[in-house]
Amino acid sequence: MAIRVLLVDDEEDFTEVLSERMMTRGLEVDTVDNGTDGIEMIKKKWYDAIVLDLAMPGMDGIETLREMLKENPDLQVILLTGRATIQKSVEAVKEGAVEFLEKPVDIETLISMITEAQKKKASLFEKRMEESVAGVMKKKGW
Amino acid sequence: MNQNQTESKSDALISGVSPMRYRRLWRFSIIITLSVSLIPLMILAIVNYHQDQKAFHAENRYTVSQILTNTKRNLESVIKERRSALTLIVSEQSFDELCSEARLTSTLRNLKKSFGGFVDLGLINSQGNQLNYVGPYNLEGKNYKDQEWFHEVCLRGVYVSDVFMGYRNFPHFVIAVKNEKEGVADFVLRATLDMQLLNQEIHSLNLDRYSDAFLINRNNVLQTPSLHYGNVLDTADIEVPPQVRNREVIEESTESGERITFGYAHINEAPVIVIATKRLQNPFRYWLSHRSSLLWFLVISVILIVIFVFYRATWMVNRLRTSDMKRAKALHNIEYTSKMATIGRMAASVAHEINNPLAIINEKAGLLKDIAGFAPDFPIKDKTLNLADSILNSVDRCKKVTHRLLGFGRRMETRKELIDLEHLMKEVVGFLGKEAEHRNIEVQYNIPKDVPTVENDRGQLQQIFLNLVNNAFAAVPDWGKIEISIEEYNDNTIAVTVKDNGSGISKDNLKHIFEPFYSTKGEFGTGLGLSITHDLVSKLGGKIAVDSKLGEGTSFSITLPFEKTDILG
Numbered sequence: 001m002a003i004r005v006l007l008v009d010d011e012e013d014f015t016e017v018l019s020e021r022m023m024t025r026g027l028e029v030d031t032v033d034n035g036t037d038g039i040e041m042i043k044k045k046w047y048d049a050i051v052l053d054l055a056m057p058g059m060d061g062i063e064t065l066r067e068m069l070k071e072n073p074d075l076q077v078i079l080l081t082g083r084a085t086i087q088k089s090v091e092a093v094k095e096g097a098v099e100f101l102e103k104p105v106d107i108e109t110l111i112s113m114i115t116e117a118q119k120k121k122a123s124l125f126e127k128r129m130e131e132s133v134a135g136v137m138k139k140k141g142w
Numbered sequence: 143m144n145q146n147q148t149e150s151k152s153d154a155l156i157s158g159v160s161p162m163r164y165r166r167l168w169r170f171s172i173i174i175t176l177s178v179s180l181i182p183l184m185i186l187a188i189v190n191y192h193q194d195q196k197a198f199h200a201e202n203r204y205t206v207s208q209i210l211t212n213t214k215r216n217l218e219s220v221i222k223e224r225r226s227a228l229t230l231i232v233s234e235q236s237f238d239e240l241c242s243e244a245r246l247t248s249t250l251r252n253l254k255k256s257f258g259g260f261v262d263l264g265l266i267n268s269q270g271n272q273l274n275y276v277g278p279y280n281l282e283g284k285n286y287k288d289q290e291w292f293h294e295v296c297l298r299g300v301y302v303s304d305v306f307m308g309y310r311n312f313p314h315f316v317i318a319v320k321n322e323k324e325g326v327a328d329f330v331l332r333a334t335l336d337m338q339l340l341n342q343e344i345h346s347l348n349l350d351r352y353s354d355a356f357l358i359n360r361n362n363v364l365q366t367p368s369l370h371y372g373n374v375l376d377t378a379d380i381e382v383p384p385q386v387r388n389r390e391v392i393e394e395s396t397e398s399g400e401r402i403t404f405g406y407a408h409i410n411e412a413p414v415i416v417i418a419t420k421r422l423q424n425p426f427r428y429w430l431s432h433r434s435s436l437l438w439f440l441v442i443s444v445i446l447i448v449i450f451v452f453y454r455a456t457w458m459v460n461r462l463r464t465s466d467m468k469r470a471k472a473l474h475n476i477e478y479t480s481k482m483a484t485i486g487r488m489a490a491s492v493a494h495e496i497n498n499p500l501a502i503i504n505e506k507a508g509l510l511k512d513i514a515g516f517a518p519d520f521p522i523k524d525k526t527l528n529l530a531d532s533i534l535n536s537v538d539r540c541k542k543v544t545h546r547l548l549g550f551g552r553r554m555e556t557r558k559e560l561i562d563l564e565h566l567m568k569e570v571v572g573f574l575g576k577e578a579e580h581r582n583i584e585v586q587y588n589i590p591k592d593v594p595t596v597e598n599d600r601g602q603l604q605q606i607f608l609n610l611v612n613n614a615f616a617a618v619p620d621w622g623k624i625e626i627s628i629e630e631y632n633d634n635t636i637a638v639t640v641k642d643n644g645s646g647i648s649k650d651n652l653k654h655i656f657e658p659f660y661s662t663k664g665e666f667g668t669g670l671g672l673s674i675t676h677d678l679v680s681k682l683g684g685k686i687a688v689d690s691k692l693g694e695g696t697s698f699s700i701t702l703p704f705e706k707t708d709i710l711g
Contacts (some may be wrong), residue, residue, distance in 0.1 A: 011498060017505040021695050082497030084548070085490075103497045104504030104537055 002028040004046060008038040008064065009053035009080070018051075021107055027114070035064030042068055042075065048118035051110070052097075054081035054088060062095060069096045074124045076117035080105060095119045158438065168459045175451045180444060187440055194429050199403075202420050203391050206405040209355050209418035210389045214407045216343045217357075221302060221317070221411035224257055224335065228319045229300070232331050235322065240265045246276045259339035261314060266292070268328040277334065279310055286332075295320050295330050302412040304359035305337045305366075305374065313337035313374045315365075315412070337374060341366045355418040357409075365414050370421075380417065433644060475674065482605075493544035500540050507533035559593045561603060563628050563638060570607040571626070574615055581620045588627035596636060596704040602678050603702075608676045608696060610640040610698050617644030617696060636704050641697035647690040655688065 005022060007015045010033050019029040030045070032038050036059055042050070050068065054061035061079060068075050079092045084102040092100050098120070099113050231240075231249060239245050246263055253260045262277020270287025286292045294416055295301040295318040303316040318332040344355050344366055357365035366378050371378040389407035396402055408415050422428075430437060511530035514523055546569060564587075571578075578585055596603075601606040614624045623643045631637040647655065656676040679686045683703050690696035 011502060011675075014498075014502045014505055017502070017509045021505065021509050021512050024516060081495040082501060084497075102541075103501035104541060105501070107508050 002026055003048045003114060004028045005030070005114055006038060006041055006045075006047045006050045007031040008033075008035060008050065008056075008061075010034065010056045011053070018107075020101055022111070025107075025111060027111070033066070035059030035061070038064055039067050039071065040072060048076065048121050049114045050075060050077045051075055051080050051114070054079055054085055054092070062091060065092065065095050065097055074121060074128070076121050078108075078110075078117065144677060146384065157225065164459050164463050167462070168455050171455045171458065175455065176448065176554070179451070183440065183443060183447075186607050187436075190433070190436065191429055196432065198422075199393070202403040203393075203405075204418050205353065206391050206403045206418045207389065209349070209353065210405045210407045211415060212347060213344060213355055213418065214389065214409060216346075217340060217409050217414075217416065218411050220259075220339060220343060220697060221409070224253075224259065224333070225302065225317050225319065225411065226372065227257060228317055228331055228333055232319050232321045232329075233323065237265075237327065237329050240329070241274050241277065243274060250276045253333070259335045261310075261334040261336055263334075264332045266318075266330040266332055268296070268330075271524075273329075283311065284309075291316065291318060292330070296328070304363070304413050305340070305357075308377065310334065315340075337366065350420045353418065354420075355416065357414045357416050359414050367416075370419070383578055393510045469623055472672065475677075478674065489547040493547040496540065496544050499605060500537055500544070504537045507537065542572075558597050559600055560597050561600055562595055563603075563636065564589045564593060566600065566603060567607055567611075567626060567628065567638070570604060570611055573608065574611060575617060581615075581621070581622075583618055584623045586623065586625045588625060588629075590629065593628050594630065594704055596702055598682055598702065598704075601684060606675050606678050606682075606700065607638070607640075609671050610700070613671065613698070614640050614642040614644070614696075617642045619644065629691050631701050634703055635701045637699055637701045639697055639699045640697060643695040646692040646694055647688075647696055648692055652688060652690055656686070 003026075005027050007019055007029060009015045009031075012031075012033055014030040015033070019031050022029045030041060030047075032041055035056060038050070038052070041047075052064060053063050056064070059067075061081065065077050065079070068077060073096075077097045078099040078101060079089075079097045080103060081088070081103045082103040084100070089100040098117055101110065101113070150206040215707050231253075235245070235249075240249075246265065250263045253263070261501050262279065262281075263273065264272050264277070264281065265274040266286055270285050270289075272282055272284045272286065275489050291301050291303060299320045299322055301316070301318040305313050305315045307313060314334050314337055316334055318330050321329050321331075340357060344357075347355060349355060354369040356368035356371065356373075358378055358380065359365055362377050362380060364372055364374055364378050367373045368378065371380065389405060391403060391405035393403050395402060403420045403422065404417070405419070406417045415461055446492060507530045511527060511534070514530065516528040517523070554639075567589075568587075577583070611624070611626075616708060618624060625639075625641040627637075627639045627641075629637055629639075657673060676686055679702075685691050685701050687699045687701075688696065689699070
């Protein structure tokens, strides 16, 4: 099954090309150009990883990250930004981002991070499944 | 490059004032303080001197006046006594009795015994013939009829002469009295007295070496010897004072310019004048000798005041200068810091703005490479791939530049972190990479692999390194060489050395290079770089040292403290 990624970035030129390159590498990619749409998308679909820009008009990256994790704490969010400062990266990691990357980024690096994120998410999912199965079995008196 | 220029420049930078200002201030404060403290002292000394002079003159006049009074009184009484004795003899004894030689001899003996000073006695009748004589000379039968004194004694009844030599050939004077008894023939008793009698009176005054007292007659002939005017019977070079009732004291200058106090008094009993003089000592010398304690006090006070005033003025002006310098430095520091902060913020914002389009270029070139790479062979496939790669390489280079700019911007945030000095130094030199290339400057690193990391402030270390490397670049000529070494100095110190092969710094300049506003770059330097570097290094707990040889180059060494930690631990 292909890895599913959501790209959230206001630079459409950037998301368009990046998504095309990812797709040629076998990933399934959706793109949106703002945080609000991104939050809508994660409600509807399953994503293995989210690639999120930090500086966006309207809802900015950190805020979007916070909202998304509220919606689904297991989400694997990679922040990708042209305005990388130590302060911002610390803030992002504190908020729950898994990675903090600086634009421009090497595609192979990004994909390996996404792959890592997908594995982590899968293991998290399995764990939750086991927990819920165990819960159900306990309920039923097994 | 001219040292004077740089010094005047450094002074001119302090509040925009000329260096002469401090010299003027120094001079002014010395003059004012000295005047205020010394002028009253001097006025007091002068007033004291003048008062002393007055007292000195008054004392001299008093002394002379006393000598005159005493001498006059004594001489008058001496002569009067003897005259009275003779008058008594003449009135008590008859002419016949006095004609007896034995009688006259005993009378002379008695006079000598009772009064002293008598030399001989003679009895002269009214014709002027000496009828009887007792004494050491053979003068019996001498006729005095035509002599002036005889006329005078006949006329007035008594006569006292001045001192003269006469027949006897020694200085003497004469007292003669006439018998004025009624019904008896006139006769005269004439006594000769030794001049020493007068001299003794003057000797008894015990005069000091500045004083002189003597007698003269009305023709300026000395009657007693004088210290300054000659011996007995010499003619003295003195203006004969006019007749005065009592005595008179005046001050006058001698021909040699000496001041003397001069007094005279007429003796009532004899035709002589007593004269007393007192030569003035040098008044200043007199003052010096009489007021030595005051003088010492004055001299010591003046010396102490001068020393204190000089010390105080120098101290004050130096302090003022230092505080002016500190203030100007602080102002420059603030200006410099805020300028650097602005540059940092601008650099960061430029880097951020560039990163976004750079990301797009990166992705597009990447996509181009992907498309070409996955496509089956086509005629210009290799060329396309190469072009895409070269775009990606350029993007990579741009990214490094923006990274550095961001690092530069971060400099202003102060906090401690673990720093790889080699990495930091290379980053700093990277800023000047292009210049090094253009000027063919060789930068050689001398850094061992196991250099420990240092926990310190990245931004400030970066600034220190940048200042040192910048200075080295400014110092070396084209094709020059810069050596950078980092080594463990000892267990807890690490040394960073930047060495250039430029023209070097002279010993004179070397003493001042860490002082604010000291620049050898002329118009181009603020003179603050090394001063700020020095302060920063101290702030970070390190030390900076410089070593330079003219013509060979300069090396700056910074030692920084570090704590050895086990990396694995």
